[in-house]
Amino acid sequence: MYDDIGRVGFVGLGAMGSGIARRIMDAGHTVVGWNRTRSKAQDLLDAGMGWADTPREVAEQCDVVFTMLTNTAAVEVAAHGDDGLLAGLAAGKVWADLSTIAPERSVALAEEVAATGACYLDTPVSGSPATLAAGQMSVMVGGERSAYDHVEALLHAIGPKVTYIGPNGHAILTKVAINLSLVVSVTAFAEAVTLVEKAGVDRAAMVDAALKSVIASPVIGYRAPLLVDDDTVYADVELQQKDLVLAQELGRKLGVMLPACSATSEMLSAARSSDLADRDFLVSVADVYRRAAGVEIP
Structure with a gap:
């Protein structure tokens, strides 16, 4: 053939x-x-x-x-x-x-x-x-x-x-599921960093500790350093939220609950109004968390 x-x-x-x-x-x-x-x-x-x-x-x-x-x-x-x-x-x-x-x-x-x-x-x-x-x-x-x-x-x-x-469609379905997990986990990381930063922990020290811990997945490995040195954009908020919207549409069609996906998508909606919305989505989400928590921004 x-x-x-x-x-x-x-x-x-x-x-x-x-x-x-x-x-x-x-x-x-x-x-x-x-x-x-x-x-x-x-x-x-x-x-x-x-x-x-x-x-x-x-x-x-x-x-x-x-x-x-x-x-x-x-x-x-x-x-x-x-x-x-x-x-x-x-x-x-x-x-x-x-x-x-x-x-x-x-x-x-x-x-x-x-x-x-x-x-x-x-x-x-x-x-x-x-x-x-x-x-x-x-x-x-x-x-x-x-x-x-x-x-x-x-x-x-x-x-x-x-x-x-x-068959056709099964790979793209798998990719949607993987990206759902990716965006939720990276957003949760921004939330965790903000929590301890508000308590006085140095951001760079937190990132360093995370990269040596059990949560140091490949995506955290290359994205977490952006919270210390914002020098790369792997995917901005709009591009990354597209994947969550695909997951939400699929969930509605199939009748599957996606509460973590929905909450994360709301967070990304807020991050689209961030002054840093053109940066990597981790950076813009972290910016929203920090401002909402009253963490002093240099």
């Missing part, structure tokens, strides 16, 4: 997408890219990446196409229309979407792609640009097993931890 992989397409070359495309190129693959703003891809172009003028051209020129876009709406725009990916797909091609989008739309896209003769995989990733750079990104996969087998080596070029979950 599938021929050997020749050119690999990549649509969506933001901070995460460009890093993933670079890893695929470093693994020896020829990559053809498209991004709404071409200038953001200049480093990749200088490194030898090819360019297509539309998502459709990417799909026409490549055997496998990856997308890494902000949200469901952005993926829909890239997919549809005369210049969209669907117009360029054909039998034997694979579209692997790395984005975190609404599960029901991911399944619907799989059906639309199947009508072209191609195959769609939901392949959301877990991690950050820091995780990616360290070679620790994880990938979850939903869709036809034969398509997964075809692109598995490419996925391992993105990160060493690749897990086949099941």
Whole structure:
């Protein structure tokens, strides 16, 4: 069903997408890219990446196409229309979407792609640009097993931890659940730091102790230092709250209680009005907690 992989397409070359495309190129693959703003891809172009003028051209020129876009709406725009990916797909091609989008739309896209003769995989990733750079990104996969087998080596070029979950939609459902846990745990960490900071504990000392404790998960490991040295944005409040909204919508549809998710989403709503809303969501949430607690801000 599938021929050997020749050119690999990549649509969506933001901070995460460009890093993933670079890893695929470093693994020896020829990559053809498209991004709404071409200038953001200049480093990749200088490194030898090819360019297509539309998502459709990417799909026409490549055997496998990856997308890494902000949200469901952005993926829909890239997919549809005369210049969209669907117009360029054909039998034997694979579209692997790395984005975190609404599960029901991911399944619907799989059906639309199947009508072209191609195959769609939901392949959301877990991690950050820091995780990616360290070679620790994880990938979850939903869709036809034969398509997964075809692109598995490419996925391992993105990160060493690749897990086949099941049919279309199951990987994106798993990613929503993982991000729910991530955002709740990071928000709880901001709450805990504020509590003891109000009691007089030095913030840097608290962060140092946490990083040496049993709560030092990978996400706390790379995010907690931002409360001491705010120098990186892994995901801002708006982007991170998108994942909680996806979880809440799923919970309503399935009749599943999500009290921790709901409370955390309310906290992120408050953080969107923070003066630091453009920083990493941990920093902006911590800012809201500190102000509400009356903690003196330097």
